[in-house]
Amino acid sequence: MIAEKLNTIKSNLPQNVTLIAVSKTKPEEDIMEAYRAGHRDFGENKVQEMTAKYENLPKDIRWHMIGHVQRNKVKYMAPFVHMIHGVDSLKLLKEIEKQAKKQDRVINCLLQIHIAREESKFGLDEEELKELLASEAFSQMKYVHIKGLMGMATFTDKQEVVQSEFSYLKQLFESLKKDQESWPHLSMEVLSMGMSGDYELAVECGSTMVRIGSSIFGERNYQ
Secondary structure, three states: OHHHHHHHHHHHOOOOOEEEEEOOOOOHHHHHHHHHOOOOEEEEOOHHHHHHHHHHOOOOOEEEEOOOOOHHHHHHHOOOOOEEEEEOOHHHHHHHHHHHHHHOOOEEEEEEEOOOOOOOOOOEOHHHHHHHHHOHHHHOOOOEEEEEEEEOOOOOOOHHHHHHHHHHHHHHHHHHHHOHHHOOOEEEEEEEOOOOOOHHHHHHOOOOEEEEOHHHHOOOOOO
C-alpha cells in the first residue's frame, strides 16, 4: 500500500523534483516498505527519532531533518544527516559548522524563510537572510553548504494565499541564484516547498523538493 502510494506520487512529479518521504512518528517497517520500493530520501522532525532510525535502518538512506532544530541536538545528527532543512538563524548555522567540523564532513543546509501569515512558523525574513549572508561568521564557514531555501505556506484553504507565498519564495530564490557567486558556499539548487496538502501547487510555483508524509504513510499517530 505504501509503495503503491509512493510510486503514484513519484510518477506524477516532474523529474527535477525530489520527494522527501516524511516518516516522522512512523515505524521502521513502513520506512522499509518505501525503501524496498526504491526510495532513499526520508524526512524526520525530531533528532532523537531520526538518530534511532538511522542506527537500525540501511545506511544508504539519506536522512533529511525537516523540523525545527534545537542547537543542543545538532551533535547527535552531525555524523550522518544528509540535509538540514530548517536553518533559521546564524546561531544555529554556527553550531552546525562546529559539529560538522568535528565530524570532518560538510553538511548541506537549507535556509528556512518565513513566508506564512502564521506567527507560529519559524524562519528568517528577507532582512535577516541578508544579514546572515553578509556576516563575517558565514563567510568563514567551511563545513556547511547552503544548497537553497525552504518555506512553509500558511495552513489555509485559500489557494491564492498559498500561491502568493510560494511565488514570493521562488522570487527570492531566483534573486539569490543570480548573485550566488558572491558567497563561496552558497549554491541555489534546492527550493523546498510543498507538503501533502499543497505540493502540486508548490511544484507549479517552481519547487524542486516536496515533503510528503500522510499521502504516503497515512495519518500520523501522535500517541
